Structure formats: C-alpha cells, structure tokens
Amino acid sequence: TVRNITLKGNTFTKDYVIRRELTFKENEILTPEMLNESVTRLQSLGFFNRVQIRTLEEGTNLADRTVEVEVTEADPGLFTIGAGVNNERDLTFRGYLGLAYRNLGGTGRGIVFRVDPKYSTDPNIAYLENRITLSYIEPFIFNNRNVGRINLIRDQSYFGIEKDTSRTIMLETNSIGFILEKEVLKNLKVTYTAYNFANQREFYRDNKDARKTLNIAKTGPLFEFDNRNDVFFPSKGAYSFLNLEYSDPLLGSSANNNITIQFAKANAGYTWYQKLSKNSDWVWASSVRGGYLKNLSRKDNSGVPGQEDFFLGGRTTIRGFDASEQERIPNNYDLNVSS
Structure with missing residues (x-):
C-alpha cells in the first residue's frame, strides 16, 4: 500500500505535473506494473533526462511504502x-x-x-x-x-x-x-x-x-x-488507424454560387511488423490502406476539393509514383469531384 509519495529533483516542473502522470495514489495497492507505467508516462513527456521510481522500504516486509519519484530535468x-x-x-x-x-x-x-x-x-x-x-x-x-x-x-x-x-x-x-x-x-x-x-x-x-x-x-x-515494440524502429507488433472527417457549410465550408462543399471522408490503415528470423536484423513490414470519399451535396456546383482526394503511392511507398504525377483517387471523373 502506498503510504506517501515524495518528489525529488523537480526544481522547475510543478509537482502536480508529475503526480498527474502517476498511475497510483496514496492509500492504493502498488504493483510493479504501476511503477513501470508511471516511468513510461513521465519519460514520454519529454521534460526529463532521467526518471526513477522506487520505494524507500525496498528489501523489507513492510506493507506500507513510501514511494520516491526522482527526476532529472531536461532543458x-x-x-x-x-x-x-x-x-x-x-x-x-x-x-x-x-x-x-x-x-x-x-x-x-x-x-x-x-x-x-x-x-x-x-x-x-x-x-x-x-x-x-x-x-x-x-x-x-x-x-x-x-x-x-x-x-x-x-x-x-x-x-x-x-x-x-x-x-x-x-x-x-x-x-x-x-x-x-x-x-x-x-x-x-x-x-x-x-x-x-x-x-x-x-x-x-x-x-x-x-x-x-x-x-x-x-x-x-x-x-x-x-502495440509495436518500438515507435521509431519496430521489429514486431502492429499499428492501425481509422480517421473520419465531415465537412459542411453549417461548419463554415463554402456555400455560394461558385461551389458548395459538403463531404464525408474515411481513411484506414494497418501495418504489421515481424522479424524474418529470431536473430535477424531484417524486419518484414506489411501495410494495407483504404479510404472512402463522398460528396454529400446534391447541388450542381458541389464537389470535394482536390486537396481532399486520395493519392496513390508517392516516394514513401513501394508504388513509387513521382510526386508531380497526378495519381489522384478519385479523379475529376470519379464520384463527381472537383479540383
């Protein structure tokens, strides 16, 4: 049980900033998972060069513990x-x-x-x-x-x-x-x-x-x-996303004699990472992406702006289209979009 929480090393950062990242409070049961998660949260803030959390009663059988959170602040x-x-x-x-x-x-x-x-x-x-x-x-x-x-x-x-x-x-x-x-x-x-x-x-x-x-x-x-094992250099796990967007003149989009903008857009992707072998430095990555874009207005002058189109490939994908090529999906003739 957490009897008390003490903070050390935060000469600039306010106490409450650190306490809000802790997954435990006074008078709660403390587990190793809580300690590890709290360290991860504090490190992810980017405010500290070093984070250490320990109990002052380490190596004893005492049930009530004082938890010390020690940080080294970064510039x-x-x-x-x-x-x-x-x-x-x-x-x-x-x-x-x-x-x-x-x-x-x-x-x-x-x-x-x-x-x-x-x-x-x-x-x-x-x-x-x-x-x-x-x-x-x-x-x-x-x-x-x-x-x-x-x-x-x-x-x-x-x-x-x-x-x-x-x-x-x-x-x-x-x-x-x-x-x-x-x-x-x-x-x-x-x-x-x-x-x-x-x-x-x-x-x-x-x-x-x-x-x-x-x-x-x-x-x-x-x-x-x-759930990738590393955000920057993953070797196992997966990353997936779903993005939903809605645009309407009621929100402030254009609605005049030139063009009316009202559309819905969905975009999703899944990327999976796996080492080619247990001791290999080579990682296999598989990725799939898809999207849906629809013009919701029935007015003759309506359409989806070209900037909202989907683009095939690019220099960051295997397809490798040149950046100047207009490989847009949909194009001017698909789904009645405007550019």
Missing part, C-alpha cells in the same frame, strides 16, 4: 535546424527551422514554431514553397490527461498545371485547428479534431492572381491502435 527549450536535397522534380532543396519550449512555467504547457521552406528547379514550379506552423499545447484539459492543441498553419505549395493555359497553379492555405487527444487505453489513442477551418486560395505563379478561393471546415475523430 525545456529546443532548437532544430536542417537542410537537404533530393532528385524529386529535377532537384528539390528542403530546409527546416524549429523552435520549441516544452514546459512553460513548469506547467507542462508547450509552444512550437516551425518553418519548412522548399525550392524545386523544375521550370514548371521554380517557386519558394513554404510552410509555417505555430502550435500551442495544453496537457491537462478538464483537469486530467486530456491533451489540447491549437494549430495555426500557413502553407504555400505547388498544386498543378492548368490544362488550357499550361500556367503553374500554386495553393495557399491558412488554417486553424482545435484538437483534443486522449489515451483511452495503453495502446489506444483517440484524437478528435473539434474544429478545423482552412481558407484555400489557388493562384497563378506568374502574377499571383486568384484562380479560386475555398473555405473548408471539418470535424471528426482519429482512432490509433499501436
């Missing part, structure tokens, strides 16, 4: 920078710059700022694409382990070539999203996009004249089940 500030080049679209130069503060005032709150520029030498593009992200993280919504996020994103990227004029079309997106996350079970996480609003503007690269402007407002949950 809450984080700076990242990087650059690279690949042969996508002739040559593509990429970079990123990130600033993060993960433990504001020792409360567990965080803020992240990131810039991702990209430039391709492909003459059809030849534009400095960029993505700017600002995020705020609230780790204890409703006074428990619900995580809240607010994301502000500005993105300018290549969209395609207009068939009639052969002019390059760029896409600018400004969005805000309000997100809730909950670890329902040890391996089950639910992320609910309470509201996401995006204003999208297609424009011509040569003079930035607007070609089309859309508002897309969405809501919906994401379910993730993950």
Whole structure:
C-alpha cells in the first residue's frame, strides 16, 4: 500500500505535473506494473533526462511504502535546424527551422514554431514553397490527461498545371485547428479534431492572381491502435488507424454560387511488423490502406476539393509514383469531384 509519495529533483516542473502522470495514489495497492507505467508516462513527456521510481522500504516486509519519484530535468527549450536535397522534380532543396519550449512555467504547457521552406528547379514550379506552423499545447484539459492543441498553419505549395493555359497553379492555405487527444487505453489513442477551418486560395505563379478561393471546415475523430515494440524502429507488433472527417457549410465550408462543399471522408490503415528470423536484423513490414470519399451535396456546383482526394503511392511507398504525377483517387471523373 502506498503510504506517501515524495518528489525529488523537480526544481522547475510543478509537482502536480508529475503526480498527474502517476498511475497510483496514496492509500492504493502498488504493483510493479504501476511503477513501470508511471516511468513510461513521465519519460514520454519529454521534460526529463532521467526518471526513477522506487520505494524507500525496498528489501523489507513492510506493507506500507513510501514511494520516491526522482527526476532529472531536461532543458525545456529546443532548437532544430536542417537542410537537404533530393532528385524529386529535377532537384528539390528542403530546409527546416524549429523552435520549441516544452514546459512553460513548469506547467507542462508547450509552444512550437516551425518553418519548412522548399525550392524545386523544375521550370514548371521554380517557386519558394513554404510552410509555417505555430502550435500551442495544453496537457491537462478538464483537469486530467486530456491533451489540447491549437494549430495555426500557413502553407504555400505547388498544386498543378492548368490544362488550357499550361500556367503553374500554386495553393495557399491558412488554417486553424482545435484538437483534443486522449489515451483511452495503453495502446489506444483517440484524437478528435473539434474544429478545423482552412481558407484555400489557388493562384497563378506568374502574377499571383486568384484562380479560386475555398473555405473548408471539418470535424471528426482519429482512432490509433499501436502495440509495436518500438515507435521509431519496430521489429514486431502492429499499428492501425481509422480517421473520419465531415465537412459542411453549417461548419463554415463554402456555400455560394461558385461551389458548395459538403463531404464525408474515411481513411484506414494497418501495418504489421515481424522479424524474418529470431536473430535477424531484417524486419518484414506489411501495410494495407483504404479510404472512402463522398460528396454529400446534391447541388450542381458541389464537389470535394482536390486537396481532399486520395493519392496513390508517392516516394514513401513501394508504388513509387513521382510526386508531380497526378495519381489522384478519385479523379475529376470519379464520384463527381472537383479540383
């Protein structure tokens, strides 16, 4: 039985931040599983370089125990920078710059700022694409382990070539999203996009004249089940997800003479990992993905924005389509979608 809980080493982080991650409380039965799970939770916060939980009565037969939680705090500030080049679209130069503060005032709150520029030498593009992200993280919504996020994103990227004029079309997106996350079970996480609003503007690269402007407002949950033995380098286990989204003019999507946006979208995937042999360093990964997209409006000017289409392959899959190929599912002629 837990008689008392003492904290050690947290000179900056508030006591309640640590206590909320513990799976045990005073006057409760203590098990080794509870200790291990509490260590995992505290380490996953990213606030500590070292976490140790032990009882001061180790090696005795005493039933009532004092549990000591000792941590070594990490620097809450984080700076990242990087650059690279690949042969996508002739040559593509990429970079990123990130600033993060993960433990504001020792409360567990965080803020992240990131810039991702990209430039391709492909003459059809030849534009400095960029993505700017600002995020705020609230780790204890409703006074428990619900995580809240607010994301502000500005993105300018290549969209395609207009068939009639052969002019390059760029896409600018400004969005805000309000997100809730909950670890329902040890391996089950639910992320609910309470509201996401995006204003999208297609424009011509040569003079930035607007070609089309859309508002897309969405809501919906994401379910993730993950029992992999390692998130970054898995050798066994599986990861699966189901993402559901709904967009409607009642939420703020476009509904005018140009276009009406009302759609439902589902996307699911399953990936399984297994070593080729017991002592092998080679891992076999099998993956299957699928989705469903439907235009729910019966108006003549309705359709699903091209940005919501499904894409086949890409450089990260075995199919390996070039990123500039328009392998969209559905395309303009399938299911009456617009691009």
